[in-house]
Every structure is written in C-alpha cells, then in structure tokens.
Amino acid sequence: MQLAPGVHRLGDDRVAFLLVVDDDGLTLVDAGLPGSRRDLRRALRALDRAEADIRGVVLTHGDADHIGFAEALRAEHGIPVYVHEADAARTRGDQKAPPTATPPWRMGAALGFVGTMLAKGGRTRRLGEVRTVVDGDVLPLPGSPVVVGMPGHSPGSIAVHLPEHRVVAVGDALTTRHVLTGDTTPQLAPFTDDLADADASLTRLAAVDADIVVPGHGIVWRGTPRALVDAIRAAR
Numbered sequence: 001m002q003l004a005p006g007v008h009r010l011g012d013d014r015v016a017f018l019l020v021v022d023d024d025g026l027t028l029v030d031a032g033l034p035g036s037r038r039d040l041r042r043a044l045r046a047l048d049r050a051e052a053d054i055r056g057v058v059l060t061h062g063d064a065d066h067i068g069f070a071e072a073l074r075a076e077h078g079i080p081v082y083v084h085e086a087d088a089a090r091t092r093g094d095q096k097a098p099p100t101a102t103p104p105w106r107m108g109a110a111l112g113f114v115g116t117m118l119a120k121g122g123r124t125r126r127l128g129e130v131r132t133v134v135d136g137d138v139l140p141l142p143g144s145p146v147v148v149g150m151p152g153h154s155p156g157s158i159a160v161h162l163p164e165h166r167v168v169a170v171g172d173a174l175t176t177r178h179v180l181t182g183d184t185t186p187q188l189a190p191f192t193d194d195l196a197d198a199d200a201s202l203t204r205l206a207a208v209d210a211d212i213v214v215p216g217h218g219i220v221w222r223g224t225p226r227a228l229v230d231a232i233r234a235a236r
C-alpha cells in the first residue's frame, strides 16, 4: 500500500512496517516478523529494487514482532540497524521485556494475531549489532528519518518521522487495532511497560507535523497526530 509518494506500508493491519524509497536507496522502518521478509521481497520486485539497496533499518522498539528479519538483512548485506539506546539490550536479547499484566483478549482476534505470528513467525533472530539513536536524531538515510522519543511501551520506543513525506510511524506507542481483542478504537497498545510514560509520550507525538500516522498494528490513520491523540483521549 503506497501511503504517499515514496512511502509504502508493507504487511497488513495485524503486523505492518514501512519502506521508504528514493533515488539514493531505501529505508525500512521496522522489520515485522521473520516471515515478513516475503512481503518485503514482493514489494522490492514490484519496485525493481533489491535488498542490497536498503541503506538502513530503523526499529521503533526492541520487541520481536518488529525486529523480524532485521538481523538477516544485517548479517547478509551489512545493512545497519538503528534502535534507541534504551532498547538496544532488548534487541540483542540481553534483556527481556518486564512482565506486564495479561491484557483482555477475545478469541477470534487473538487467534488471528497468533495465526499471523505462526504464518510469518519462526524464531526471531536477535540483533548481533545495532547503532543506537536518541531523541532528536536525524538519520543519514533516505527520507531523513527524525527520531522522536516515545518511552512507555518500552523505555526505548520511538516514533520515526519522515518530514518530507509527512508520515510518522509510531510502532506500539499506540494502536488502532488491539492485537488481542480486535478493538479498533485508537488506544495505547497492550503490553505497555509504563502507562504514565506512554501517555506523556502521546503529548509529544501530538506536536509532530504530519498527515499520516502508521501504527505497528492496526489501520493507517489519515489525519494529524494531534487528532489521533485527541481521539485516544476522548475514547477513554
């Protein structure tokens, strides 16, 4: 799905990630599940590009359903993988996510998510090496991604803002489709480490100047981050 000229959303509403395309090469924002690499390859074929054209992978955070095939790209092509310094240990598997209370779930939606995990899963390879980023960094990659610190879901969660394209990818800082209930009310994502931090991060997101917001799970929001944050707060 092309969201804007040069920005494609790959995967689906269950597990999504972004591909940015320009004349200098490609940038990936998140890397889905291990089997999501098939989605990437299909998109690259359609664009007449190759994996080796990818200049970097930016991870919104260090959870397995976002790391996906990143290590394979790094190991096979030497593609650098960027992650916030506070999630670096999580991406390398040195540190597990702290336990969170079991969120509510509904059978159909939960089975759908588990089905996606099984279809595209397999063992996620942890990162052998990462480049760390902090809030405010502008990365030297196609699309000039800007790092917006969004601690809460995990300490090193970030939003990745593509100012030229007016798109922002938010990972699991929020969701428009709860993976376990199927609820499409915009809300904080399940398995969030720190709800108070996550809510404060929404205030930061509201200040980002963009027209399209892409969650890691759920439908694309075609509107400003501020309108989305207002919708989350109004739905409580």
Ligand SMILES: [Zn+2]
Pocket (backbone or CB within 6 Å): 063, 065, 066, 172, 216, 217
């Ligand atoms: Zn996720």
